[in-house]
Amino acid sequence: MNLLAAEPNEQLAQISNYLIYSAMAVYVLAFVAYCAEWTFGSRSKVARTAAALTGKSGETAVPAQGAEISVRVKSSQGGTAVLDKPATATPKIVTRSGTGKRGDLPDGPGAAAGDEQGDMYGRIAVSLTVLSFLLHFGGVLTRSLSVRRAPWGNMYEFSTAFSMVAVAAFLGFLLARKNVRWIGLPLVTAVLLDLGLAVTVLYTDSDQLVPALHSYWLWIHVSLAIICGALLYLGFVGSVLYLFRDAYETHLLAGRKPGRVRTSIMERLPSAGSLDKFAYRINATVFPFWTFTIVAGAIWAGDAWGRYWGWDPKEVWSFITWVAYACYLHARATAGWKGRKAAYLAILAFACYLFNYYGVNIFFNGKHSYAGI
Template sequence: MTVAASVNENLAQLSNYLIYSAMAVYTLAFLAHIGEWTFGTRSRVAVQSRALTDAEPAAGEAAKEAASGAATVSAERGRGGAATLERPRITVRTGPGDRGIEDGPGAAGDSERGDVLGRIAIGLTTLAWAFHAMGVIARGASVQRAPWANMYEFSTTFGAITVGVYLGLLALKKPVRWLGLFMVTTILLDLGLAVSVLYTDSDQLVPALHSYWLWIHVSCAMVSGGALYLGAVSAVLYLCRDRYEAGLPHSEETKLARFWSRLPSAATLDKFAYRINAAIFPLWTFAIVAGAIWAEAAWGRYWGWDPKEVWTFITWVAYAAYLHARSTAGWKGRKAAYLALIAFACFLFNYYGINIFVSGKHSYSGI
C-alpha cells in the first residue's frame, strides 16, 4: 500500500504567485497588441478598391493591371541614381464574386510604430507564458503528480499549451501574429475564470486517477483543445473578414472596416482553420481511444455512456463531419466555418457544461 505524498504548500503558493504574475504580463501584452492595431496604418486594399470605384472604367482597368503585377521603376537621385524595382503586393477585388484579394497588411498595418508595438507584445506574451508554464509545473510539483486533476488545473494548463502552440507557430516563421490580440484576450478570460470560480487548493488525486494514463490521455486532450481553439478563432475571423470583403469596394470606411482590412484574406483564414483542425484531428482521436483504454483499466469497461464520454464522441463526430465535408462535398467558406464553430461549441460544452452541471464518473471539477 502506497502512502500519498503530502502537499508542499510552498510550491503550491509559488504556483499561485506565478499564475498571477502571468496574468499581469498578459495584460501588458494585451495593451501592446491594442496599440499595434490602433497605431497601424490603413490597409491599402480598401483604399485602392475605393479608388477604382470612383475612377473611369478605362482608368480602373489600367489601375487593376498595375495592381495585379506590373512592376514600376523609381529612380533614386543622388549617390549613383540607382533605379529600384517595386512590385505592388496587393490584388484588388473588383466585385463580390472576385476572390482575388490578397492578405491584408497585418496587425501592424505596415506601420513602423505598430510593428514595434507588435514585437513588444510578442516579447511580453513569451515572458507571460514562461511565468504561466512555471506556475503549472510548480502546481504539479507541489503534489508530485500531473497538474491537471481538476478544472482549475486543466484550465491553467490548457491556457499554457494554447499559448505554447501559438508561439511555436511564430518560431516556425508562420505569419500568425494577427492571432495575438484575440488569443491573449481569451487566455486572460480563461485564467480569470480559473482563479476566481474554478480555483481549488492543491491536493492529491482521487483513486480513479492514479494511473499513467492521466499523463497520456489528458495531455493529448489539452494539446488538441489548444489547437482546436486556434482553429475556432480563425473561423470567427474568417466570417468577419469575408463579410468585409463582400462589401468591397462599396463599403464605408469605418474604423471597424479598417480593423478587418488588416486581417489575412478570407481565403487564407479559411485555409488556416482547416489545416490546423485537420492536423490535430488524429491526436484528438488518439486522446479518445486512450480514454477508453483507461476506462477499461479503471472501471472494467471501454464505454459506459457516461455524459463526458457521450459528448466527447459527439465532438469527435462534429469535427469528423467538418473534415469530411471539406474533403468530399467541397464545403468551403461560410458553411465550413459554421460547422467548425458548432464542433468547437460541443468541445466547450463538454468541458464546462458536463463538468459543472452534470454528474458522472468524470466529475472531477473540484468545485
C-alpha cells in the same frame, strides 16, 4: 516512500499561485499593447483591400508575375535610357477559398504589423506575451511539483494548462516565422478570461488524486485533450475572424464604404481566404489526435472501471465533438463546403468541445465528476 500518497507541498503550491497571478498581470500589459497595435498600427494602409477589389487606389501599383516594367537608368554621359525587364519582386497573393468571385486578394497590411508604429507595438506585445508565458509555465510546473503528479488533475489545473498550451502554440507559430500575430489580441483576451475563471470559480487546493486517476494514462489521455483543445481554439479564432473579414470584403465588393474604425480593424487581418485556409489546416491536423484522445480514454476506462465505454456524459460529449469535427471535414472534402458554411460548422464543433470542457463537469454527474470544478 509512496510518491502518490505524499502530502502536497504547500509552499510550492503558494509559489504556483503567485506565478499565475503574476502571469495574469503581464498578460494584461500584453493585452494593452495588442490593442495599441490594432488601433494605431495600420492606419496609413487601410485602402489595400479596397484597392484590390475595386482597382482604385492612390498607392503605387505592383505589376503581376511575368509583367514587364520600365526602368530608367542614368548613363555616364548624362542621358537616360529606358530598359524593359521582367519584374522580379511580386507580392504574395492569397487566393480566396470561397466562390472565387472576388479573385485574388492580398492579406491585410496589418496582418504582419503594418507600418513602423504598428510593428513597434506588436513587438512589445509579443515580448510581453513571452514573459507572461514563462511565468505561466512556472506556475503550472510548480503546481505539478507541489503534488508530484501531472498538473491537470482537476478543472483549475486543466484550465491553467490549457491556456498555457494555447499561448505556447501561438509563440511556436511565430518562431516558425508564420504570420499569425493577428491571433495575439483574441488569444490574450481568452487567456485572461480562462485564468480569471480558474483562480476564482474553479480554484481547487493542491491535493492528491483519487485512486482511479493514478495511471500513466493521465499523462497521455488528458495531456492530449489539452493540446488538441488549445490548437482547436486557434482554429476557432480563425473561423470567427473569417466571418468578420468575409463580411468586410463583401461590403467593399458591393461598393459600400466601411467606417474608419471598422476598416482599420479589418485591415489588421489576413484575407478571408487565408483565414479560411488557416482554420481548416489546424482542424484537419488536430482531428486524428482528437480521435486517439478518445481511444486512449476508452482504454484507460477499461483499466480503471472494467469497461471501455459506458455512455458517461464526458464520453458522450467527447464523441459529439468528434462527430462535429468529422462532419466539418467531410463537408469540405465531399460537398465542397468552404467559406461561411464551413466556418459555422467549425464554430459549432468547438462549442461542443467547450461544453464538454465546462458544461459537463458543472451540470452533469458521472464517473468524471471527481475531476471537480
